[in-house]
Amino acid sequence: xxxxxxxxxxxxxxxxxxxxxxxxxxxxxxxxxxxxxxxxxxxxxxxxxxxxxxxxxxxxxxxxxxxxxxxxxxxxxxxxxxxxxxxxxxxxxxxxxxxxxxxxxxxxxxxxxxxxxxxxxxxxxxxxxxxxxxxxxxxxxxxxxxxxxxxxxxxxxxxxxxxxxxxxxxxxxxxxxxxxxxxxxxxxxxxxxxxxxxxxxxxxxxxxxxxxxxxxxxxxxxxxxxxxxxxxxxxxxxxxxxxxxxxxxxxxxxxxxxxxxxxxxxxxxxxxxxxxxxxxxxxxxxxxxxxxx
Amino acid sequence: xxxxxxxxxxxxxxxxxxxxxxxxxxxxxxxxxxxxxxxxxxxxxxxxxxxxxxxxxxxxxxxxxxxxxxxxxxxxxxxxxxxxxxxxxxxxxxxxxxxxxxxxxxxxxxxxxxxxxxxxxxxxxxxxxxxxxxxxxxxxxxxxxxxxxxxxxxxxxxxxxxxxxxxxxxxxxxxxxxxxxxxxxxxxxxxxxxxxxxxxxxxxxxxxxxxxxxxxxxxxxxxxxxxxxxxxxxxxxxxxxxxxxxxxxxxxxxxxxxxxxxxxxxxxxxxxxxxxxxxxxxxxxxxxxxxxxxxxxxxxxxxxxxxxxxxxxxxxxxxxxxxxxxxxxxxxx
Numbered sequence: 001x002x003x004x005x006x007x008x009x010x011x012x013x014x015x016x017x018x019x020x021x022x023x024x025x026x027x028x029x030x031x032x033x034x035x036x037x038x039x040x041x042x043x044x045x046x047x048x049x050x051x052x053x054x055x056x057x058x059x060x061x062x063x064x065x066x067x068x069x070x071x072x073x074x075x076x077x078x079x080x081x082x083x084x085x086x087x088x089x090x091x092x093x094x095x096x097x098x099x100x101x102x103x104x105x106x107x108x109x110x111x112x113x114x115x116x117x118x119x120x121x122x123x124x125x126x127x128x129x130x131x132x133x134x135x136x137x138x139x140x141x142x143x144x145x146x147x148x149x150x151x152x153x154x155x156x157x158x159x160x161x162x163x164x165x166x167x168x169x170x171x172x173x174x175x176x177x178x179x180x181x182x183x184x185x186x187x188x189x190x191x192x193x194x195x196x197x198x199x200x201x202x203x204x205x206x207x208x209x210x211x212x213x214x215x216x217x218x219x220x221x222x223x224x225x226x227x228x229x230x231x232x233x234x235x236x237x238x239x240x241x242x243x244x245x246x247x248x249x250x251x252x253x254x255x256x257x258x259x260x261x262x263x264x265x266x267x268x269x270x271x272x273x274x275x276x277x278x279x280x281x282x283x284x285x286x287x288x289x290x291x292x293x
Numbered sequence: 294x295x296x297x298x299x300x301x302x303x304x305x306x307x308x309x310x311x312x313x314x315x316x317x318x319x320x321x322x323x324x325x326x327x328x329x330x331x332x333x334x335x336x337x338x339x340x341x342x343x344x345x346x347x348x349x350x351x352x353x354x355x356x357x358x359x360x361x362x363x364x365x366x367x368x369x370x371x372x373x374x375x376x377x378x379x380x381x382x383x384x385x386x387x388x389x390x391x392x393x394x395x396x397x398x399x400x401x402x403x404x405x406x407x408x409x410x411x412x413x414x415x416x417x418x419x420x421x422x423x424x425x426x427x428x429x430x431x432x433x434x435x436x437x438x439x440x441x442x443x444x445x446x447x448x449x450x451x452x453x454x455x456x457x458x459x460x461x462x463x464x465x466x467x468x469x470x471x472x473x474x475x476x477x478x479x480x481x482x483x484x485x486x487x488x489x490x491x492x493x494x495x496x497x498x499x500x501x502x503x504x505x506x507x508x509x510x511x512x513x514x515x516x517x518x519x520x521x522x523x524x525x526x527x528x529x530x531x532x533x534x535x536x537x538x539x540x541x542x543x544x545x546x547x548x549x550x551x552x553x554x555x556x557x558x559x560x561x562x563x564x565x566x567x568x569x570x571x572x573x574x575x576x577x578x579x580x581x582x583x584x585x586x587x588x589x590x591x592x593x594x595x596x597x598x599x600x601x602x603x604x605x606x607x608x609x610x611x612x613x614x615x616x617x618x619x620x621x622x623x624x625x626x
Contacts, residue, residue: 089516091512091515091516094512119518119519119520120518122515122517122518123517123518126516127512127516129509129512129513129516131509133507133509133510133512133513135510135513135514135527135528135531136531137531137532138527146514146527147517147518147519149523149527150514150517150518150519150520150523150524150527151517151518151519151523152523195513198513198517199516199517202517202518
């Protein structure tokens with residue numbers, strides 16, 4: 001655990017001025033204290049390495065994710081942050097030739113242990129992808145409930161679940177009158193929120209987001225960020241983003257990844273406030289201040 | 294508009310005609326590909342015309358009986374003159390036989406083909422996939438007379454056993470009844486041979502469609518805790534459905550038009566037979582082959598007419614299938 005939770009305790013900034021810098025945006029955050037976390041709860045990555053064929057793309061990343069927090073993974077392209085994200089719910093192994101080492105503990109149990117049912121892991125660790133990918137053959141309602149069908153889960157009241165998930169994803173108001181139209185009729189931002197609602201319907205403990213806003217316009221991005229803020233009280237969120245403002249706005253913790261030509265490594269992790277205002281590593285400082293990347 | 298009082302819109306300019314002058318090389322290439330594209334249409338049209346001209350007399354003399362009766366008698370008097378009044382041509386039995394054989398071929402061949410395509414796309418390890426794809430492509434190029442001979446000499450004996458089993462346990466279904474215990478060279482066996490002949494084409498088309506299933510949707514299904522089977526049902530099938538129907542159409546075309554294999558395997562009998570296990574049947578194409586060798590010029594005209602009917606039947610079935618595809622829609626795409 002390398003997150004330094006001692007810093008900024010109680011440093012609640014009530015700023016009314018428009019924040020001009022990333023550090024100012026990050027400082028607007030109320031840092032969440034992970035102190036209430038019991039041992040063996042949440043998601044922990046231990047010494048993760050990843051390979052594609054012979055290529056070593058990620059080296060020795062250890063990172064813990066506290067329940068109810070948002071962690072942003074930032075870094076230039078090719079630094080292994082998306083790969084790292086995909087090791088957390090075993091989507092990594094879909095790529096032919098992909099391999100990994102290390103452990104990912106979900107509630108204290110290794111998700112890569114032999115005999116683990118990978119579909120159960122993915123129910124607990126959901127994922128939202130870069131490109132909105134609703135199922136075009138299904139209606140909006142069917143899309144939200146698709147996970148139940150896919151995982152053969154039974155639910156008492158589907159209508160309640162449908163409304164709850166769309167509400168949590170911030171989409172209910174916009175689609176409640178056309179739940180039986182096809183998902184493809186929505187705008188890109190709405191589709192992405194539909195995908196979030198779909199991911200929430202199976203009640204995941206953790207939600208992985210792989211650059212969820214990179215294909216969206218600023219307005220839709222804002223709506224998604226609001227959604228993330230609302231969700232963070234009930235779901236652990238890990239978000240990969242190229243948008244540092246976004247990382248500063250939505251996350252409680254930020255991890256900076258970098259590759260120096262070899263495998264990607266995690267350079268630094270800390271509270272978002274620290275990473276953007278007083279990074280310990282010179283490379284992090286250069287990156288968050290926009291000197292490279 | 295700045296004012297609400299404005300009632301008359303400003304006159305819109307006339308639309309300009311947008312043209313471009315293609316380069317010489319472009320025009321030459323255009324001419325070449327247009328010729329290629331149109332030639333298939335022209336050839337098809339000429340064949341249709343040929344059949345129409347030659348078959349016209351028969352249609353004229355037999356009328357609707359040509360489609361509804363099952364007589365085939367070309368009466369020639371001793372002097373070698375055709376007795377048109379007593380000659381009867383009707384292909385009902387062969388038309389029904391054509392449809393029965395095609396249905397058997399589709400019913401047996403399509404599930405196997407789609408299963409094979411799913412296996413090759415989503416389950417097979419790369420090395421096995423490569424070998425199987427080559428084998429299936431080779432199967433598509435296999436001459437149909439060899440399928441026929443194999444069906445006659447090899448498949449026949451085991452298929453007779455299956456036919457008896459079907460009759461024993463499903464004999465209460467009219468199609469599986471046997472009026473007499475003759476099960477050799479039945480439509481059932483010929484249909485199985487046709488099924489094997491359509492497998493390569495349906496498999497390779499289905500496989501190509503399945504391979505195009507968008508990766509992001511597949512990943513979405515897996516990321517929601519779906520098993521591979523659940524993913525196939527939610528994502529791959531809706532996406533591939535219309536393409537598979539297209540592949541089935543091609544298979545159907547082959548099954549309906551197949552001549553030599555059916556001729557070799559099937560006991561061609563000139564009567565309507567719905568009992569697929571019974572040793573009697575036929576289809577239009579094999580009937581033409583059967584009669585063609587010893588047909589008088591007069592009878593040949595009737596065969597041409599039969600060919601035309603087969604042509605139109607194939608056309609109708611294909612258009613129906615296209616209609617189904619466009620109805621069920623591209624919603625999964």
